[in-house]
Amino acid sequence: MSETPAAGALAEEARALDAADALAPLRDRFVLDPGTVYLDGNSLGALPEGVAGRLADVVSREWGRLRIRSWTESGWWTMPERVGDLIAPLVGAAPGQIVVGDSTSVNVFKALIGAVRLARADSAQRDEILVDAATFPTDGYIAASAARLTGCTVRAVPADAVSEAVGERTAAVLLNHVDYRTGALHDLPALTAAARRAGAVSVWDLCHSAGALPVGLDEHGVDLAVGCTYKFLNGGPGSPAYLYVRSGLQDRFETPLPGWTSHAEPFAMAPDYRPAAGAARGRVGTPDILSMAALEEALRVWDGVRIEDVRAKSLALTDFFLRCVAARQDEGAAVTVRSLTPAEHARRGSQVALLCDPEDGAEQVMAELIARGVVGDFRRPGVLRFGFTPLYTSFKDVERAARVLGEVIGGDR
Amino acid sequence: MSETPAAGALAEEARALDAADALAPLRDRFVLDPGTVYLDGNSLGALPEGVAGRLADVVSREWGRLRIRSWTESGWWTMPERVGDLIAPLVGAAPGQIVVGDSTSVNVFKALIGAVRLARADSAQRDEILVDAATFPTDGYIAASAARLTGCTVRAVPADAVSEAVGERTAAVLLNHVDYRTGALHDLPALTAAARRAGAVSVWDLCHSAGALPVGLDEHGVDLAVGCTYKFLNGGPGSPAYLYVRSGLQDRFETPLPGWTSHAEPFAMAPDYRPAAGAARGRVGTPDILSMAALEEALRVWDGVRIEDVRAKSLALTDFFLRCVAARQDEGAAVTVRSLTPAEHARRGSQVALLCDPEDGAEQVMAELIARGVVGDFRRPGVLRFGFTPLYTSFKDVERAARVLGEVIGGDR
Numbered sequence: 001m002s003e004t005p006a007a008g009a010l011a012e013e014a015r016a017l018d019a020a021d022a023l024a025p026l027r028d029r030f031v032l033d034p035g036t037v038y039l040d041g042n043s044l045g046a047l048p049e050g051v052a053g054r055l056a057d058v059v060s061r062e063w064g065r066l067r068i069r070s071w072t073e074s075g076w077w078t079m080p081e082r083v084g085d086l087i088a089p090l091v092g093a094a095p096g097q098i099v100v101g102d103s104t105s106v107n108v109f110k111a112l113i114g115a116v117r118l119a120r121a122d123s124a125q126r127d128e129i130l131v132d133a134a135t136f137p138t139d140g141y142i143a144a145s146a147a148r149l150t151g152c153t154v155r156a157v158p159a160d161a162v163s164e165a166v167g168e169r170t171a172a173v174l175l176n177h178v179d180y181r182t183g184a185l186h187d188l189p190a191l192t193a194a195a196r197r198a199g200a201v202s203v204w205d206l207c208h209s210a211g212a213l214p215v216g217l218d219e220h221g222v223d224l225a226v227g228c229t230y231k232f233l234n235g236g237p238g239s240p241a242y243l244y245v246r247s248g249l250q251d252r253f254e255t256p257l258p259g260w261t262s263h264a265e266p267f268a269m270a271p272d273y274r275p276a277a278g279a280a281r282g283r284v285g286t287p288d289i290l291s292m293a294a295l296e297e298a299l300r301v302w303d304g305v306r307i308e309d310v311r312a313k314s315l316a317l318t319d320f321f322l323r324c325v326a327a328r329q330d331e332g333a334a335v336t337v338r339s340l341t342p343a344e345h346a347r348r349g350s351q352v353a354l355l356c357d358p359e360d361g362a363e364q365v366m367a368e369l370i371a372r373g374v375v376g377d378f379r380r381p382g383v384l385r386f387g388f389t390p391l392y393t394s395f396k397d398v399e400r401a402a403r404v405l406g407e408v409i410g411g412d413r
Numbered sequence: 414m415s416e417t418p419a420a421g422a423l424a425e426e427a428r429a430l431d432a433a434d435a436l437a438p439l440r441d442r443f444v445l446d447p448g449t450v451y452l453d454g455n456s457l458g459a460l461p462e463g464v465a466g467r468l469a470d471v472v473s474r475e476w477g478r479l480r481i482r483s484w485t486e487s488g489w490w491t492m493p494e495r496v497g498d499l500i501a502p503l504v505g506a507a508p509g510q511i512v513v514g515d516s517t518s519v520n521v522f523k524a525l526i527g528a529v530r531l532a533r534a535d536s537a538q539r540d541e542i543l544v545d546a547a548t549f550p551t552d553g554y555i556a557a558s559a560a561r562l563t564g565c566t567v568r569a570v571p572a573d574a575v576s577e578a579v580g581e582r583t584a585a586v587l588l589n590h591v592d593y594r595t596g597a598l599h600d601l602p603a604l605t606a607a608a609r610r611a612g613a614v615s616v617w618d619l620c621h622s623a624g625a626l627p628v629g630l631d632e633h634g635v636d637l638a639v640g641c642t643y644k645f646l647n648g649g650p651g652s653p654a655y656l657y658v659r660s661g662l663q664d665r666f667e668t669p670l671p672g673w674t675s676h677a678e679p680f681a682m683a684p685d686y687r688p689a690a691g692a693a694r695g696r697v698g699t700p701d702i703l704s705m706a707a708l709e710e711a712l713r714v715w716d717g718v719r720i721e722d723v724r725a726k727s728l729a730l731t732d733f734f735l736r737c738v739a740a741r742q743d744e745g746a747a748v749t750v751r752s753l754t755p756a757e758h759a760r761r762g763s764q765v766a767l768l769c770d771p772e773d774g775a776e777q778v779m780a781e782l783i784a785r786g787v788v789g790d791f792r793r794p795g796v797l798r799f800g801f802t803p804l805y806t807s808f809k810d811v812e813r814a815a816r817v818l819g820e821v822i823g824g825d826r
Contacts, residue, residue: 031477040481047477055468055703063649064444064460068453068788076650103698105672106519113562138698141671141686149526149562149669156684181682230699236476237489237702256562258554259518268793269594271569273554285516285551286643289650290468290704375481380681 010324010399017320017395023313029301030234030392037397037404039376042208042351042387045234045298054297058290076289081279083292086299087233087242090307091206091225092216097244099282100229100292104207104241105138106257107226108174110282111243112146113256115172115201115224118249123199126171127152130200132159136180139205143174149256159186163194170200177215178208178349181379183341185209185349189220196221207231212350212390213311217244224249232350232389235295243282250278259284301391313390314350321352321386321398328406335361335409340383351387356409358382368408374401423737423812430733430808436726442714443647443805450810450817452789455621455764455800458647458711467710471703489702494692496705499712500646500655503720504619504638505629510657512695513642513705517620517654518551519670520639521587523695524656525559526669528585528614528637531662536612539584540565543613545572549593552618556587562669572599576607583613590628591621591762594792596754598622598762602633609634620644625763625803626724630657637662645763645802648708656695663691672697714804726803727763734765734799734811741819748774748822753796764800769822771795781821787814 018024031047032038038046062074071077084098091098102110112129119126131143133156140156147154150171157165159175166173173195178185188204195202204225209215211232217225225244229235245253255275260266262283264274275281322339329336337354356362359382366378376386386401431437444460445451451459475487484490497511504511515523525542532539544556546569553569560567563584570578572588579586586608591598601617608615617638622628624645630638638657642648658666668688673679675696677687688694735752742749750767769775772795779791789799799814 031473033478038480044476044481044484046480047472052469052472052477055472056465059460059465059468059649059707060444063457064465065446067451067459068457068790069783070650071457102515102519103672103701105698106515106670109670136673137676137682137684137686138672138674140684141673141676144686145669145671228699236472237483238699238705239701239703241698256558257519257522258558259516259551260549260554261551263550263554269550271550271553273550273557285518285654286641286651288516288652288701288704290652290707291701292651294472294703370482377481 006327007403010327014320014395014399017316021313021395023309023390024394026301026305027392027394032392035373037374037401039374039386039388039393039397039401041389042231042385043377044230044237045232045389046392048234048298048301050297050300051236051294055290055294058293076287079289079292079296080283080287083296083299084242084279086296087210087229090302091210091244092214093218093244094247096278097247098242099279100240100242100295101283101287102241104205104226104228105142107241107243108139108142108205109146110255110257111203111224111226112143112172112174113150114253115203116146116150116152117254118252119171119199119201121252123168126169126200128169128171129154130162130165130170130173131156132162132175133157134159134179134181135174135176136205136207139174139176159191162191166194166198166200168199170198172201172203174203174205176205176208180208181383182353183349183351185213185342185347188215188222192220192222208349208351212314214307218246222246229295234298234301236291236298239291239295240288245279245282250281253281255282255284257284261286305391310390314388315345315348317388317390317393317395317398318348318350318352320395321388321402324399324402325354325405328402330410333410335365337384337409350389351385354384356382356384365408369404372404372408374404419740420816423740427808427812430729434726434808436722436803437807439714439718439804440807445805448786450787450814452787452799452801452806452810452814454802455644455798456790457643457650458645458802459805461647461711461714463710463713464649464707468703468707471706489700492702492705492709493696493700496709496712497655497692499709500623500642503715504623504657505627506631506657507660509691510660511655512692513653513655513708514696514700515654517618517639517641518555520654520656521552521555521618522559523668523670524616524637524639525556525585525587526563527666528616529559529563529565530667531665532584532612532614534665536581539582539613541582541584542567543575543578543583543586544569545575545588546570547572547592547594548587548589549618549620552587552589572604575604579607579611579613581612583611585614585616587616587618589618589621593621594796595766596762596764598626598755598760601628601635605633605635621762621764625727627720631659635659642708647711647714649704649711652704652708653701658692658695663694666694668695668697670697674699718804723803727801728758728761730801730803730806730808730811731761731763731765733808734801734815737812737815738767738818741815743823746823748778750797750822764798767797769795769797778821782817785817785821787817
């Protein structure tokens with residue numbers, strides 16, 4: 001395949017952008033292979049360099065040699081709050097408000113039941129949970145379960161309509177910061193403020209935003225938040241999630257999942273539950289040390305990195321991708337694509353979702369892309385998702401991905 | 414210290430018992446150091462040999478090189494049921510009834526809410542959860558939470574009194590198979606039958622029995638069960654727990670924690686929850702692969718091992734320990750100990766709990782034991798716990814532990 005002048009110009013532009021990219025050296029903190037353009041970090045982040053060594057030490061020395069002593073001597077016991085405090089600056093939280101453990105789903109459950117209880121402490125008649133209509137499915141399922149257990153109903157409304165929908169019956173508002181399918185970024189400051197004005201408790205799911213853009217939990221007065229750590233935080237497959245409870249609510253937060261590890265006096269083994277102070281109140285079972293150690297090490301890639309710089313690069317990457325894709329499209333192609341991701345920066349996360357026409361061609365297009373070394377993923381019915389992790393994605397990667405996409409859909413000129 | 418004839422006889426007996434022990438070679442499947450007698454496997458099992466290598470491969474190749482492809486190509490997606498089927502024979506369950514994931518606490522919650530719903534489907538007025546009065550604290554806290562969310566009350570009764578207490582108001586009965594403090598083994602067949610006769614749903618916590626003795630879940634008609642995997646199953650610190658739902662109940666089991674991973678069509682990303690068939694219905698979040706891979710490898714130590722043989726050795730170990738401790742006690746000692754663990758085999762788990770007199774000496778006694786290479790643990794107010802893992806504990810270990818205990822409490826003659 002010979003390059004057209006336009007294509008050559010884009011490749012040249014990619015080289016210039018990479019040369020000017022202050023974050024480019026961070027790529028060396030990850031294990032990557034030059035033959036692959038990995039644009040699925042919004043599903044599973046790439047492996048940070050230090051993780052293998054750290055896990056080997058945790059297994060062989062901390063578990064294998066020290067065994068039970070490691071709960072104190074290797075700092076296992078305090079890991080949920082310690083790792084939480086490593087996540088905190090990435091989401092704009094002061095220390096002491098985030099605890100790591102369990103899955104996102106389980107933390108959504110803790111947060112929602114806790115939110116309903118908080119809201120009802122002030123106003124007993126609140127009986128509605130508002131949910132983003134385009135929510136990630138599990139959040140909706142958990143909302144339905146929480147509603148069933150607390151005598152609430154769930155009302156699904158588009159995120160844009162939440163400010164109007166929230167009212168005196170609303171106990172909790174559950175929103176995804178970035179839509180998992182389209183990559184649309186919702187207006188966290190405005191929606192949080194609207195929930196608060198109505199007396200409802202806000203719960204944000206940060207799975208697709210944390211590590212990709214500034215969240216500002218404290219600044220915007222978010223009440224509760226959850227997120228996974230295996231996407232832009234690169235914690236590994238199924239790594240533990242986290243729960244944020246803002247400090248002003250911690251004393252009143254009542255978890256539906258109390259455990260001895262969140263007891264004020266864990267080793268008293270008391271028959272009655274008395275919750276610990278602070279973030280530890282969100283704990284439930286025995287901390288999962290192997291996965292949490294991998295995550296702790298993975299978070300070291302953020303040393304010296306400002307999330308604002310990551311955001312700037314993320315927008316530059318997605319802008320460039322959209323331009324390259326447009327330049328590579330041919331009206332006569334077998335498959336055409338259009339972006340579902342908002343063009344406006346203020347409404348865009350760190351992924352681009354392309355809807356294929358015809359939709360039923362999308363799965364095959366993604367299979368072909370992967371076969372050619374460009375890894376994104378596919379969401380039914382016809383969406384190609386490409387995630388951009390600024391810590392390790394280069395502009396050259398972006399140019400190559402769009403070029404290969406153009407070849408696959410038949411638009412290469 | 415010179416040995417008395419009695420001490421010499423016990424050491425000789427230990428050598429003979431080890432020589433005759435068909436399970437003795439299994440010790441080589443674990444990483445152990447000869448200087449330590451590790452009797453805390455009922456808190457954190459020792460490291461199985463293969464785990465470090467398996468984890469290194471999962472991290473470096475499956476995550477690092479294959480990345481997202483590993484969900485299918487490395488079998489990550491099916492791991493919760495696959496690892497569940499490795500646990501199944503150890504607890505007397507046919508395949509397809511156990512799913513691995515989350516903490517024990519979270520699984521107790523799923524099981525209890527599910528149990529109340531199952532019981533009420535047959536008889537709506539059931540509004541009581543019966544709990545073993547000596548339960549591990551978290552189980553009691555979770556029972557209180559489940560009761561609050563379902564309009565039930567919790568009644569705590571001694572396990573021995575459950576058969577009389579269970580009645581037409583009882584929705585669920587939550588019992589610990591082996592008491593975490595005393596090591597007492599409860600009568601699972603009789604108590605399960607009593608719950609069933611009363612129309613209540615039985616929920617068993619197997620944390621301190623699975624891997625140490627036959628459980629017979631299917632044989633005895635247990636409805637629901639949960640357990641951890643980091644004690645006698647050696648899965649590592651905080652490794653994922655499991656949930657058993659007997660096959661006859663699976664279609665009616667309604668989890669309070671539904672997630673996309675337990676949806677009948679996970680990748681349809683449907684807004685409404687439709688539960689998967691079988692054990693997968695107990696899933697909630699994204700499976701925690703690193704910890705689950707460690708567990709899967711750890712379970713290979715059971716290849717060719719019959720749980721009945723493990724039980725026979727466990728009883729021989731605890732019998733021998735009790736005899737050695739008695740032989741090493743001196744009436745004039747600063748601290749004396751008496752066993753809280755039932756002498757009767759049918760009522761004994763795989764640990765021995767010794768109550769110190771005076772009680773406030775116990776913590777120091779355990780600290781001194783650990784300093785001398787004998788690792789058990791301490792539970793307030795005055796209990797020394799010693800767990801016996803037949804896969805890697807030798808009779809020589811037992812003799813040494815009792816001898817050092819005798820020295821520490823001042824009873825050495």
